[in-house]
Amino acid sequence: MDMFTGSTVTIIKENTSKLPSPIRGSDRGSWAQSTIVKRLPEIIDRILKDNDFNPGTIEELKLLRNELPEGTIQRLRDSSTADFGEWESYITPYESSTWLEVPWFFAEVYFYRRIMEAVDYFHTGKDPFFHQKKQGLLQTQPAIRRFAGVLQSWIDSGEKRPSPEIMIQDAILNALWGNQADLSLWPADGEVSPSHQNLQNVQDHLLADDSGDIIRLITDGTGVERIDILLDNAGYELVSDLGLADTLLTHGLASRVVLHVKAHPVFVSDVIEADIRETIGALRKAQDEAVRHFGIRLEEHLLSGRLSSAPHFFWNSPLSMRELSVDLRKDISLSALLIIKGDANYRRLLGDLHWNRTTAFPDAVNFLPFPVAALRTLKAELAVGLSSEQIRELNIKDKQWLVNGRWGVIHFSGPSLI
Numbered sequence: 001m002d003m004f005t006g007s008t009v010t011i012i013k014e015n016t017s018k019l020p021s022p023i024r025g026s027d028r029g030s031w032a033q034s035t036i037v038k039r040l041p042e043i044i045d046r047i048l049k050d051n052d053f054n055p056g057t058i059e060e061l062k063l064l065r066n067e068l069p070e071g072t073i074q075r076l077r078d079s080s081t082a083d084f085g086e087w088e089s090y091i092t093p094y095e096s097s098t099w100l101e102v103p104w105f106f107a108e109v110y111f112y113r114r115i116m117e118a119v120d121y122f123h124t125g126k127d128p129f130f131h132q133k134k135q136g137l138l139q140t141q142p143a144i145r146r147f148a149g150v151l152q153s154w155i156d157s158g159e160k161r162p163s164p165e166i167m168i169q170d171a172i173l174n175a176l177w178g179n180q181a182d183l184s185l186w187p188a189d190g191e192v193s194p195s196h197q198n199l200q201n202v203q204d205h206l207l208a209d210d211s212g213d214i215i216r217l218i219t220d221g222t223g224v225e226r227i228d229i230l231l232d233n234a235g236y237e238l239v240s241d242l243g244l245a246d247t248l249l250t251h252g253l254a255s256r257v258v259l260h261v262k263a264h265p266v267f268v269s270d271v272i273e274a275d276i277r278e279t280i281g282a283l284r285k286a287q288d289e290a291v292r293h294f295g296i297r298l299e300e301h302l303l304s305g306r307l308s309s310a311p312h313f314f315w316n317s318p319l320s321m322r323e324l325s326v327d328l329r330k331d332i333s334l335s336a337l338l339i340i341k342g343d344a345n346y347r348r349l350l351g352d353l354h355w356n357r358t359t360a361f362p363d364a365v366n367f368l369p370f371p372v373a374a375l376r377t378l379k380a381e382l383a384v385g386l387s388s389e390q391i392r393e394l395n396i397k398d399k400q401w402l403v404n405g406r407w408g409v410i411h412f413s414g415p416s417l418i
Contacts, residue, residue: 009086009314009325020353022103023382025069031381031403032104036069040111043268050131053119060118064111069099073110081122083263083313087113090318105352106318108344112266113316127265133275136235137282144239145288147174151243152290155250164253168215171244172410176375177202178240179232179342180405207378207394208361208385210412214373217337217414218253224336226256230315231271232342238271238279241341242298249301257301258335259309263316267344273309320351322367329369337371337414343379350382361385362413371414377405385411 025036044065048058067074073094076087091110094102102110115121119128127133150170154161161167218224227248231241241259248254261271280302283295301307314325324332332338340349349372350364364384365372381402394401401407 009083009312009317009319019351020355022105023352023354023380024102025100025104025107033100035104036099036107040108041065041068044115046132047115047119047128051119051126051128057119061115064114064118067099072096072098073102074114076113076117078117078122081117083113083316086313086317103318103352105320105347109266109316109318113264116264121264127272127274129265129268133234133269133278136233136269137239137279140236140239143236144283144286145291147240147243148283148288148290148294151246151250151294154247161251164219164251165215167247167251168218168253169211171247172211172214172375173202174240175237175244175339175341176206176408176410177377178237179375179377179408180237205407206410207383207390207407208409208411210361210373211410213412213414214337214339214410217371217412218248223253223255225254226258226335227254227337227339228258228260228332228335229339230260230341230345232345233267233269234271234275234279235269237269237341238275239283242276242279243294244339245307246294246297246301249306250297254336255306257307259307260315261309261311263311263313266316270344273311276309315345315348319348321349321365322351324368333370335370337373338368340372340374341376343376346374346376347380347382349374350384352380352382355382355384357383357386357391358388359384361411365413368413371412373413374409374411376411377408378402379405383409385409 023030023032025032027033044061048061053061073091073096075091075095076084078084090106094106099107099111115128119126121128154167162170218227229241229245231238245257245259248257259271259276261273261276263272265272280295280298283291284299286292286295298307310331312325312328314328340346355364361374361384378401383402394407398404398406
């Protein structure tokens with residue numbers, strides 16, 4: 001589906017009066033406040049540095065930068081875009097509110113939609129974050145070679161290859177920690193992003209691990225018909241997610257994998273369809289044999305229809321998963337499992353609300369009509385599924401544990417757990 005004509009959003013509203021309040025930039029001293037006051041202007045500065053825009057576009061971006069953080073929410077101007085009508089309704093409740101007063105998730109998603117309008121993305125197709133995405137892929141080549149080598153070794157081992165349970169476990173862990181590569185937080189040529197150097201370090205930083213439930217769902221019987229993955233970042237994280245898809249398809253653990261992607265660039269490095277094509281093309285051209293074979297397998301999965309991508313404007317909207325569009329709800333309900341990747345998608349899943357951090361994950365997502373797993377490294381002041389003891393210890397050993405990307409969770413909610 002073309003990214004400019006992707007499905008627009010028809011939703012079902014439900015009563016949310018008993019839910020926690022939204023996280024806002026007006027929460028004093030919060031990561032949300034820091035994002036709107038400091039990080040968003042820096043992202044515009046980075047876009048201006050990385051692109052050769054015409055004077056009109058430069059002026060539009062500078063005007064947007066100057067609105068932050070005390071300016072008011074404005075309506076979009078270009079009524080020719082496919083999502084204009086939806087954004088009219090999204091903006092109406094917040095028109096004339098400041099960037100700090102509106103819910104944080106709305107502010108961020110709206111910020112990127114304003115960038116798309118400023119750079120005329122829907123008419124030019126030029127991704128203002130392309131340079132960052134490309135650099136992110138180039139700078140992780142050693143990790144890509146190691147990962148592709150593992151995938152190839154499983155194939156070459158024949159009957160001596162690891163069990164399906166071990167392969168799924170390893171692919172899930174790689175997909176989880178691949179989420180540390182977030183270009184909205186750590187630019188490709190900037191400071192070093194967080195990483196863990198060994199298995200023990202990985203386990204020590206895993207705050208919740210429901211991978212056993214995920215593995216049992218996939219391996220119960222002879223595999224599943226379909227698994228869906230809601231992708232997050234391009235670069236190494238996309239490679240790791242494609243590795244998870246390849247593992248499922250190559251070893252007969254799923255008949256189909258559907259990759260859900262954004263309809264236009266957002267959060268700097270979030271995946272659009274063009275990023276999948278670009279990444280697989282780069283893998284197929286690699287000098288390393290295992291990487292090249294990895295790319296060839298992915299291309300074959302695409303050509304056979306066993307691997308597909310599905311862009312949708314809902315994933316670019318400020319709506320929570322409680323307001324999942326009617327067509328997506330119907331489609332994903334055909335899947336055995338939706339795997340949600342990354343921090344921003346996790347925030348959408350939980351509504352970006354002030355949840356009690358000891359709330360059980362299945363209780364927070366019990367509105368979904370299908371099984372869901374979340375693989376996320378923490379980069380926002382939002383968490384569920386933790387114990388009071390964990391929270392006390394984390395507050396002592398790492399004051400920034402909620403936002404520095406060093407801690408991860410693997411959550412699951414399915415029919416047997418709800």
